[in-house]
Amino acid sequence: MKPWIILTALLAAAPAAAQQSFAAPEGCEATLTVQSKGCVMINVWQCAADDPGDQWIALISQSGVFSVQRVDAEFQWMEAYKVTGNESLITPATDPASLTELFASQIDTWDFTLETEEGIERNVGFDMLTGETTVIDGETLLNTEFQGRTLDRDGNEIDASNGRQFVSEKHRLFFFGETWPADNPSQVIDMSPVEFIYPGETGFFSDQPQYECNVIESGFRP
Numbered sequence: 001m002k003p004w005i006i007l008t009a010l011l012a013a014a015p016a017a018a019q020q021s022f023a024a025p026e027g028c029e030a031t032l033t034v035q036s037k038g039c040v041m042i043n044v045w046q047c048a049a050d051d052p053g054d055q056w057i058a059l060i061s062q063s064g065v066f067s068v069q070r071v072d073a074e075f076q077w078m079e080a081y082k083v084t085g086n087e088s089l090i091t092p093a094t095d096p097a098s099l100t101e102l103f104a105s106q107i108d109t110w111d112f113t114l115e116t117e118e119g120i121e122r123n124v125g126f127d128m129l130t131g132e133t134t135v136i137d138g139e140t141l142l143n144t145e146f147q148g149r150t151l152d153r154d155g156n157e158i159d160a161s162n163g164r165q166f167v168s169e170k171h172r173l174f175f176f177g178e179t180w181p182a183d184n185p186s187q188v189i190d191m192s193p194v195e196f197i198y199p200g201e202t203g204f205f206s207d208q209p210q211y212e213c214n215v216i217e218s219g220f221r222p
Contacts, residue, residue, distance in 0.1 A: 085117035
């Protein structure tokens with residue numbers, strides 16, 4: 001299975017307001033749709049050819065699919081295929097992201113490097129459980145806080161952000177929450193989940209975000 005072919009197929013299926021749904025690639029099973037604030041949604045699927053626990057996530061705005069990424073069972077960002085350029089994880093990571101560590105110790109530090117079309121990018125930071133939970137559309141999610149920095153090959157800071165997210169033990173996935181630049185805490189982007197939609201339910205594997213699209217389209221591009 002060629003990931004760039006997957007992205008091409010999804011981009012062809014989803015732009016503009018033509019289609020109302022799209023299917024997971026051949027050999028894969030669609031598992032979850034999440035409609036979020038900020039005019040963003042995700043579709044999730046798993047493929048038989050991948051390692052156990054791997055999941056694919058399509059990020060979709062009002063204009064269509066803008067990123068397809070594969071994460072492993074620990075939510076390491078293994079590879080991403082974006083309209084802005086592709087990325088892949090350089091392994092082994094110095095300090096791999098680990099959901100197992102987060103759930104066991106309440107905090108997980110990470111230090112990993114991505115190979116991108118713009119060059120090498122090092123990402124360092126942490127995720128921390130707050131001890132609180134939030135129930136959204138019947139889903140119990142653990143609340144997290146995070147801090148992260150992105151550095152170029154020479155150690156220069158490209159980006160720094162803080163925020164609050166959600167993580168699901170059931171799905172072993174993070175879901176967006178609130179994030180802001182480290183140097184401007186008032187510039188908050190909220191893409192918290194609103195609906196969790198499963199196979200057979202109305203709106204499953206839709207390609208059109210539903211919330212806050214008439215307010216402003218999110219400028220977020222992970």
